[in-house]
Amino acid sequence: MRQPAGRSVRRSGGERKPREERWAELIDVATQVFYEKGYDGASLQDIADRLGMLKGSLYYYIQSKEDLLFDVISTVHRDGLAVVRACADRPGDALERLEGVILGHVEHTCRNLVPTAVFLHELSSLPEERSREVLGSEHAYQGVFRDLIEQAQRDGLVRPDVEPRLAALSVLGSTNWVYRWFRPGGTFPPEAIGAQFADMAIRGIATEEALAARAGRRAALTAAAGS
Incomplete structure (x- = not known):
């Protein structure tokens, strides 16, 4: 899994989902929101709301x-x-x-x-x-x-x-x-x-x-x- 640069992978709080499961859920939700609103029209707040988490918590997984x-x-x-x-x-x-x-x-x-x-x-x-990085050289x-x-x-x-x-x-x-x-x-x-x-x-x-x-x-x- 690609980890956001400079961010710890440690988790706290026994009720939180494992990182892998939460990351997969984030990707699925973001995909749906980008589909519905387009990249320009979608916001991180939209994605956080759909996930039921604070917008600031997204930065545990991503930088932007x-x-x-x-x-x-x-x-x-x-x-x-x-x-x-x-x-x-x-x-x-x-x-x-x-x-x-x-x-x-x-x-x-x-x-x-x-x-x-x-x-x-x-x-x-x-x-x-x-x-180009996605597609490969x-x-x-x-x-x-x-x-x-x-x-x-x-x-x-x-x-x-x-x-x-x-x-x-x-x-x-x-x-x-x-x-x-x-x-x-x-x-x-x-x-x-x-x-x-x-x-x-x-x-x-x-x-x-x-x-x-x-x-x-x-x-x-x-x-x-x-x-």
């Missing part, structure tokens, strides 16, 4: 509102990155793993609409150097997609005319936008949205041979499921 936004956005980025990296590490060739990453990213987005909205809307509210999140496309291209699964970085940006641009229109309980569940987006993305970059092999695998799975 910007500090808190940084921690909120870092948490959102870290959690999403963990999801796509886990999907990228599953068995299969690079194209199969890319498909899984797209599915995982879309489903995670649909199930975390508020944090996603805060991340995408408020990242620019941070100073540029702090935004190589844009780690984007890099998961780009690296898989590059690997698939080397393996002859993605067409040679595809530019991996642009392809990764295209996939992320379309899938990130899901948060704007997805509604829980609506016509399309997260799994169906993820499957369609993944299918469209793969069809847009894969070689004819890779698509034929993919269709063969799907037909075999369907036949096995029906036997």
Whole structure:
């Protein structure tokens, strides 16, 4: 856990929650308040009121509102990155793993609409150097997609005319936008949205041979499921 500089981690008062639990609650509440009011419209007093604590007590955890936004956005980025990296590490060739990453990213987005909205809307509210600190020097999140496309291209699964970085940006641009229109309980569940987006993305970059092999695998799975 990132500790505010120059502040003690000691707690007093037997009725207080453990620091880890209270910190998680602070991040959740701040995320909701930033979502509802926007970073500029939200105040530390709003967050303290929602938590049922004095505004001054927030400084036990943070140094400023910007500090808190940084921690909120870092948490959102870290959690999403963990999801796509886990999907990228599953068995299969690079194209199969890319498909899984797209599915995982879309489903995670649909199930975390508020944090996603805060991340995408408020990242620019941070100073540029702090935004870069969140994203990483190589844009780690984007890099998961780009690296898989590059690997698939080397393996002859993605067409040679595809530019991996642009392809990764295209996939992320379309899938990130899901948060704007997805509604829980609506016509399309997260799994169906993820499957369609993944299918469209793969069809847009894969070689004819890779698509034929993919269709063969799907037909075999369907036949096995029906036997």
